[in-house]
Amino acid sequence: MTDVSAPSPPSAPARRVAFPPNWPARIAFAALALYVVYACSVLDITWARFVAGFGHGARFLSRMFPPNFAHDKLELLYSGMTESLQIAIIATVAGVLLSLPLGLMAARNLSPLPLAWTARALIALFRTFHPVIIAILFVKAVGFGALAGMLALIVASLGFISKLVAEAVEEMSMHQVEAVRATGAPFLSLVIMGVLPQVMPRFIGFSAYQLDSNLRNSALVGLVGGGGIGATLFTAFQRFDYDFVLTIVLAIIGIVMIGEILSGWMRRLFQ
Amino acid sequence: MDVSTAFKPTAGDIDRALVIRNLRKEYRPGNPVLKDVSLTVAGRGMTAIIGPSGTGKSTLVRCINRLVDPTSGEIHFRGHDMARLGGRELRVARRRMGMVFQEYNLVERLSVIENVLCGRLGYVAVWRAWMRKFPARDVDRAFHLLDAVGLGDFATQRADQLSGGQRQRVGIARALMQEPDLVLADEPTSSLDPKTSVEIMELIARRAGERGIPVIVNIHNVDLARRFADRIVGMSKGEIVFDGPPRTLQDAHLLQIYGGEGWLQ
Numbered sequence: 001m002t003d004v005s006a007p008s009p010p011s012a013p014a015r016r017v018a019f020p021p022n023w024p025a026r027i028a029f030a031a032l033a034l035y036v037v038y039a040c041s042v043l044d045i046t047w048a049r050f051v052a053g054f055g056h057g058a059r060f061l062s063r064m065f066p067p068n069f070a071h072d073k074l075e076l077l078y079s080g081m082t083e084s085l086q087i088a089i090i091a092t093v094a095g096v097l098l099s100l101p102l103g104l105m106a107a108r109n110l111s112p113l114p115l116a117w118t119a120r121a122l123i124a125l126f127r128t129f130h131p132v133i134i135a136i137l138f139v140k141a142v143g144f145g146a147l148a149g150m151l152a153l154i155v156a157s158l159g160f161i162s163k164l165v166a167e168a169v170e171e172m173s174m175h176q177v178e179a180v181r182a183t184g185a186p187f188l189s190l191v192i193m194g195v196l197p198q199v200m201p202r203f204i205g206f207s208a209y210q211l212d213s214n215l216r217n218s219a220l221v222g223l224v225g226g227g228g229i230g231a232t233l234f235t236a237f238q239r240f241d242y243d244f245v246l247t248i249v250l251a252i253i254g255i256v257m258i259g260e261i262l263s264g265w266m267r268r269l270f271q
Numbered sequence: 272m273d274v275s276t277a278f279k280p281t282a283g284d285i286d287r288a289l290v291i292r293n294l295r296k297e298y299r300p301g302n303p304v305l306k307d308v309s310l311t312v313a314g315r316g317m318t319a320i321i322g323p324s325g326t327g328k329s330t331l332v333r334c335i336n337r338l339v340d341p342t343s344g345e346i347h348f349r350g351h352d353m354a355r356l357g358g359r360e361l362r363v364a365r366r367r368m369g370m371v372f373q374e375y376n377l378v379e380r381l382s383v384i385e386n387v388l389c390g391r392l393g394y395v396a397v398w399r400a401w402m403r404k405f406p407a408r409d410v411d412r413a414f415h416l417l418d419a420v421g422l423g424d425f426a427t428q429r430a431d432q433l434s435g436g437q438r439q440r441v442g443i444a445r446a447l448m449q450e451p452d453l454v455l456a457d458e459p460t461s462s463l464d465p466k467t468s469v470e471i472m473e474l475i476a477r478r479a480g481e482r483g484i485p486v487i488v489n490i491h492n493v494d495l496a497r498r499f500a501d502r503i504v505g506m507s508k509g510e511i512v513f514d515g516p517p518r519t520l521q522d523a524h525l526l527q528i529y530g531g532e533g534w535l536q
Binding site: 183197198 | 336338359362363364365366367368370372374376377378379380381385389390391392393394395397400401442445449
């Protein structure tokens with residue numbers, strides 16, 4: 001029996017507090033709420049503005065229905081969609097292939113530190129901007145069309161997958177790598193038999209996720225001149241073909257959902 | 272006792288022997304884990320290195336195949352100073368040294384046979400590893416070795432499905448797959464139960480013995496060392512404090528190696 005478990009004497013009336021008030025947190029929340037109100041007033045977001053906006057929205061929606069399934073429109077949709085799919089798939093394959101070596105280079109437990117930091121800097125650079133901004137740069141650099149969109153998505157895929165590959169490699173078991181190294185294996189064989197088996201399931205998971213996300217982003221890069229369904233969508237908006245816009249949006253939703261199912265199925269397959 | 276004359280290799284053993292001279296390792300400068308250790312291991316039989324944890328046994332064994340880079344000293348084996356080698360030369364020297372690990376260190380997600388074939392990576396071209404196109408002779412040997420360690424039926428199972436004892440058998444097969452001139456075993460039984468430990472030591476002693484491969488084994492189980500080794504090297508605080516055949520190892524030596532006495536009762 002220790003003192004701790006002994007009942008406290010009845011002469012100690014002061015109740016102990018289990019959850020003391022966290023004043024800094026309370027003040028921070030109050031300040032945040034005040035700032036939101038202030039920002040709304042500065043931006044002139046009022047109820048009247050909301051009502052006006054809703055009216056606009058309702059008219060816009062009514063002009064979207066019914067979706068336009070005219071033959072010539074479907075042909076446009078089809079060619080835009082195929083281009084987007086091609087952009088997404090090429091960008092994923094190229095990005096995945098390039099990101100494996102880049103990720104390995106960036107892993108500090110495998111590559112010499114100067115190389116690792118160079119690779120990390122490159123990855124950080126790729127990740128700095130949203131794919132849309134990269135796409136704008138490429139459109140300016142190589143001109144309108146699918147090439148610019150593809151290059152933008154390759155850069156985005158590289159940034160995402162290589163970073164995750166580097167992290168996966170840094171978390172792997174060095175015991176297993178050490179054993180393969182002890183057999184006198186050259187570096188590439190060490191990577192093939194000691195490193196890849198450990199990171200492959202996660203790598204495939206990242207790649208599947210990236211395919212999914214490239215499908216979505218391929219529509220986005222098209223909006224800024226990167227080709228594909230995004231370009232078709234942009235033109236439809238410009239021409240106030242809102243019923244065709246709805247058709248395109250529905251098609252994109254369908255493709256993205258299929259992509260998500262496919263990528264989930266791929267991840268399960270390679271676990 | 273006079274450490275340097277405790278074991279005299281015969282003339283025929285000299286060219287196959289491992290000769291370590293003044294080996295020193297400091298992980299932090301000025302704080303040596305190995306204090307200028309010198310040791311000659313003949314080209315046959317099992318040498319057991321005993322001693323308390325943290326005394327540099329593992330570092331010593333890992334310096335031999337350069338998983339750890341020594342701070343200074345020489346490690347002569349088959350005409351090379353392992354301590355000076357680098358790049359391709361080091362890999363070629365390494366492939367003739369099989370290693371068995373405490374945690375087995377199998378590549379968990381590879382199959383048993385792939386793990387055994389890892390022992391050939393120092394010999395085969397990279398594309399063969401990539402395509403899993405190992406020479407037929409190597410594949411036959413891998414199956415043969417799996418039979419020899421009693422795991423012939425497990426070849427295509429993934430390594431992470433095996434028990435500890437089974438994994439260590441695969442580890443032994445992988446080491447023998449290298450056609451080694453020397454087997455290094457770093458605490459091969461420390462993660463195993465007593466019965467399996469004996470079986471594993473027996474397996475290492477028999478399979479290496481029949482091929483005439485010398486074995487250096489780190490082990491902190493003194494009974495196992497006495498039972499299987501031809502020679503016992505006792506280390507304490509980074510130095511060799513005993514060197515001789517098992518029958519000459521007395522309690523007084525154990526006291527010197529491990530310190531204290533209560534545990535000997």
